[in-house]
Amino acid sequence: MAHFDENAKPFSNKWLDERIGLNTLKRVLNTEYWIPKDINFLWAMGMVLAATFGILVISGIFLLMYYKPDADLAFDSVNYTIMSEVGFGWLWRHVHGVGASIVFLIIYIHMFTGIYYGSYKRGRELIWLSGMGLFVAFSAEAFSGYMLPWGQMSYWAGMVITNLFSGGSLEAYGLVEWIRGDYVPGDAYLTRFFMLHVLLIPLAIIGLIVLHFGTLRLPHVNNQEGAEIDFDEAASLWKAGKRKESKVIPFSPVFLSKDIFVMGVYFILFFYLVFYHFDFAMDPVNFDPANGLKTPAHIYPEWYFLWSYEILRPFSKDVGLIAFGIAQAAFVFLPFIDRSPNVAPAHKRGLFQIWFWVLLIDMIVLTAMGKLPPTDPTFAFIGLVSAILFLCMGPILVVITMFEKKIEKGA
Amino acid sequence: MRELKIFAIVAFFSLLTYYLVEPYAHHAMHMKVDKDGNEIKIESHGFTYDGTDDIAEAKRKGDDALVAKKEAFWSDVVVVSSMTGDTVAGEAVFANCLGCHSGANINMGGVVPPNLDHAGAIYDKNYLIALIKDPAMASNVDHKYADTSMHPMGSIKFTVTDNQQIADVVAYILEKKVGEVTAKEVFTEACVRCHAVRYAKMTQIGETPKFKHRKDALAHEIKVIEEQDRIKAYMGNLPPDLSMMIRARSSHFLETFVENPQSGLPGTSMPRVGLNQEGYEKVKEYLTEAGDPSKKAREELGPWVIGFFVIFTILAFLWKKSMWRDLH
Incomplete structure (x- = not known):
């Protein structure tokens, strides 16, 4: 057995170190977790996401105390009990609603940062894959949460999305009924999505966050130039007090000090939205109670699903479903279809830079068209073209990166 | 500075997406x-009523006879509006109204005739004139009736026929049926005969009182359901x-929509209720209290959190x- 100092005071540094390796933990996770110095505020998005997830959990716990997962009571428990009877219930609801929407903005910024700087390339594939796992889990979490207020949009979005599982011409309505627990979304449907939203998916998210952080530790976070850093050498320079010469900084406190500043700016924006501009995250249609006999004139998902919704929409039933399926999975394969040997920011990678901006703009166009009424032929046509373009972006990437020249990096 | 440039790019694409x-x-x-294919601009007229929307709607339908009828109707309203009413004579005419508008909460011909205690304070003058001339035309639901005298209040067309009489009774209402009025009173007088507000315990027969015995509560609930059934039969839907x-x-x-329900929901059976600006502000205040x-x-809290x-x-x-x- 290891040696335990009998004079160590309980819970003192030494006492803890002997039992849980406190000093090792601190070193590995904080003071000697080296982060490249050459970074910008986009490198803080991970911690911003973690903080937003924390806010969603805390506000969710408060809402959970008064929410009633029952098709007859859900709407009023949210809109009456929480909004007008519970002290500060309105605050937690608006924080939760705005947080759920804004977390996707940060996820997309985080994702596109990764694509721009090539942070999914050799050595970092698992970071990308676990990140995509988080994206899927957050999407499921957002969808299941959207069902809970049981308004018109909850009901009809639930109807449309679960209908997708009928598989077009496969007509697998049995599967749809199995998912819903009923012929139409009803009480059984609401209670199971409630369970998913408050238990199973959050558990999966927490596990995936741990995995995501874990996959980052050895390859280290990328830097603005994609430079390969000798972390041992840089670390010893830092430890020798040569802070200017060293290419790295410790996670805590130096990197964290920047993270927290960025978080502060983010929270100003976040709470501005919570107090003065929450409407964008809380669709007015959802303030009408669910009514299975009254289909809303326009059914659309929340903004963060619009681009993939628009890939489903312009095609015929089966083609649309297949295209939709491909679009859902496409980003997962990024580390394997980008054949370029370079880890470098897009502006140094020639055609890849064009590819990146086309992808970004195409997804914004898809997002807009996903909400605009498809009955307008112009919108429908733009939607179709951008959906086809999106589907071509994968093969195009394979081709342009195969011919990408290796960038010679100076010492 | 590079960071600011990157921030500007991120902000630009985020705001662009938001705008779209x-x-x-x-x-x-x-x-x-x-x-x-031309856009129909729907604009508020500041809760004044001169039939502009009604005539434009008739024109869009391409029904020339209807256009002429609406134009004649609303220009008549302007004529009455410029006449000087005599409140003493108006009071005598108003006695006719009390037969139905008694505040007794009894359904007549589909709905409970509204209480007129504050009618002069919350409704627009031109609207009141129009309503007495032809209720279905004034409330822009004439499409529901082959003959507008079939409107539950249609008989007014035969009882108050003279323009001077109309000017008198409207002058009386505008002078006597006024006074301080709360948001709840305006809402009750203008909206409650059809709409419930369950978060404020308001039903189509008024605010639900507290009952000591369950039996009384159930009896009251049945009365509400019966009233709702009558409204459903008249309006087509609750x-x-x-x-x-x-x-x-x-x-x-x-x-x-409140100014002219047809503008938001063409063909709806909801009548225009003719609220003036102050009346509408009170209704909005009441709905805000219930729903937000x-x-x-x-x-109040916003600046503190953001300041922090x-x-x-x-x-x-x-x-x-x-x-x-x-x-x-």
């Missing part, structure tokens, strides 16, 4: 077009509960500066 999916998409979704309406519709929609009661608390994070950010910036001072 929110203001732009909602405008495109709710846009109404006529049969030639008009929606308005508890969350203040958040379920935009303020522009609510404004133009945290508005005041929200507006501004100070937090300044301190964090200073900390960051001190940490990064000797790095480059």
Whole structure:
């Protein structure tokens, strides 16, 4: 057995170190977790996401105390009990609603940062894959949460999305009924999505966050130039007090000090939205109670699903479903279809830079068209073209990166 | 500076996406077009009533006879409006109204005739004139009747026929049926005969009192259901509960819809109720209290929370500066 100092005071540094390796933990996770110095505020998005997830959990716990997962009571428990009877219930609801929407903005910024700087390339594939796992889990979490207020949009979005599982011409309505627990979304449907939203998916998210952080530790976070850093050498320079010469900084406190500043700016924006501009995250249609006999004139998902919704929409039933399926999975394969040997920011990678901006703009166009009424032929046509373009972006990437020249990096 | 440049790019694309999916998409979704594809602009007229919308709607239908009828009707209203009413004579005419508008909460011909205690304070003068001339035309639901005298209040066309009489009774209402009025009273007089607000315990027969015995509560509930059935039979459907309406519709929609229901929901059986600006503000106040009661608390707390994070950010910036001072 290891040696335990009998004079160590309980819970003192030494006492803890002997039992849980406190000093090792601190070193590995904080003071000697080296982060490249050459970074910008986009490198803080991970911690911003973690903080937003924390806010969603805390506000969710408060809402959970008064929410009633029952098709007859859900709407009023949210809109009456929480909004007008519970002290500060309105605050937690608006924080939760705005947080759920804004977390996707940060996820997309985080994702596109990764694509721009090539942070999914050799050595970092698992970071990308676990990140995509988080994206899927957050999407499921957002969808299941959207069902809970049981308004018109909850009901009809639930109807449309679960209908997708009928598989077009496969007509697998049995599967749809199995998912819903009923012929139409009803009480059984609401209670199971409630369970998913408050238990199973959050558990999966927490596990995936741990995995995501874990996959980052050895390859280290990328830097603005994609430079390969000798972390041992840089670390010893830092430890020798040569802070200017060293290419790295410790996670805590130096990197964290920047993270927290960025978080502060983010929270100003976040709470501005919570107090003065929450409407964008809380669709007015959802303030009408669910009514299975009254289909809303326009059914659309929340903004963060619009681009993939628009890939489903312009095609015929089966083609649309297949295209939709491909679009859902496409980003997962990024580390394997980008054949370029370079880890470098897009502006140094020639055609890849064009590819990146086309992808970004195409997804914004898809997002807009996903909400605009498809009955307008112009919108429908733009939607179709951008959906086809999106589907071509994968093969195009394979081709342009195969011919990408290796960038010679100076010492 | 590079960081600011990157921030500008991120902000630009975020705001562009926001603009496209929110203001732009909602405008495109709710846009109404006529049969030639031209946009129909729906605008508020400040809760005054001169039939502009009604005539424009008739023109869009391409029904020349209807256009002529509406134009004649509303120009008659202007004529009466310019006449001087005599309140003493008006009081005598008003006695006719009390037969139905007694405040007794009894359904007549489909709905409970509204209480007129504050009619002079909450309704528009021209609207009142129009209503007495022809209730179905005034409330822009003449499409529901082959003959507008079939309107539950249609018999007024035969009882108050003279323009001077109309001017008199309206003068009487505008002078005597006024006074301080609460948001709840306006809502009760103008909306409650059709709409419930369950978050404020309001039903079509008024606010639900507290009952000591369950038996009495159930008996009251049955009375509410019976009234709802009568309204359903008359309107075609039970008009929606308005508890969350203040958040379920935009303020522009609510404004133009209350002014002229046909503008938002063509063909609806909801009549125009003729509220003036003050009357509408009271209704809005009542709906806000029911559907968005945290508005005041929200507006009060906002600056404190944001102020906290501004100070937090300044301190964090200073900390960051001190940490990064000797790095480059």
